[in-house]
Amino acid sequence: MPRRSYDHYCALSRALDTVGDRWSLLVVRELCSGPRRYSDLFADLPGISTDMLAARLKDLERDGILTRRKAGPRTSTAVYELTAAGAGLRTVLDALSAWGTPLLGERRATDAVRAHWFALPLGRALAQRIAAGTVTVHIGESVFHYVITETGLSHHDGPAAVADLVLHLDLNRAIAIATGAESLADVLEDRAR
Incomplete structure (x- = not known):
């Protein structure tokens, strides 16, 4: 073709x-x-x-x-x-993800969802709170980690060998953070309690 x-x-x-x-x-x-x-x-x-x-x-x-x-x-x-x-293309995907996040609205019954699809918006939320470091995120069975530096961030499959922070989220809370319905600061506060 x-x-x-x-x-x-x-x-x-x-x-x-x-x-x-x-x-x-x-x-x-x-x-x-x-x-x-x-x-x-x-x-x-x-x-x-x-x-x-x-x-x-x-x-x-x-x-x-x-x-x-x-x-x-x-x-x-x-x-x-x-x-x-x-x-x-990651920066392009990140920009499209930021632009598209307000378009998510309520999840429809027909919408497929995978926890790792929220890696980009969660990474943005983390980078706003953490200047540098390694963060492992567990969302149900999905595990990935971020490496945050002054020049940007990347996400990778699986847990980090050594993490500065480990977050355990359920899918609904991950979605709430990704969409801005809940702040990462609240999650970090809850974690500290």
């Missing part, structure tokens, strides 16, 4: 030619915290078909956004991970 293009000599147009297709940025979101197997991506992208996921992975690999490698020397299982160019 020929690649679609806006055919505009414009940086935004060229960016959208690369990552503007349906599901592309959500695949990147899934890879922001680390490498994932195809089955993990499929499980965490409810509503995507196997054909669409395979096509997006192939397109993003062709365009240098992600790479595909074997999970180990004795396996045919592949893992996908972001390249430096793909990791550069």
Whole structure:
């Protein structure tokens, strides 16, 4: 299938030619915290078909956004991970997440949800309260951690080897913090009690 293009000599147009297709940025979101197997991506992208996921992975690999490698020397299982160019999209995802947070409204009965989808807004809330450090967040079964520095923050799968702060949240509280309905300061106060 020929690649679609806006055919505009414009940086935004060229960016959208690369990552503007349906599901592309959500695949990147899934890879922001680390490498994932195809089955993990499929499980965490409810509503995507196997054909669409395979096509997006192939397109993003062709365009240098992600790479595909074997999970180990004795396996045919592949893992996908972001390249430096793909990791550069994290700031774009963060900006879109900040812009889209007020649009969330009430959760609909048909809305899928995964705890790690709140990593970007939770990271923003943490970075506003903590100048630097490592924070592990548990939301139900999901565990990820942040590394916060003066130059920004990143999030990663699993707990930090050594964390300055460990938070245990249920999904509703994580959503409340992410949407601004509850402040992180309140959570930290509750934790100190």
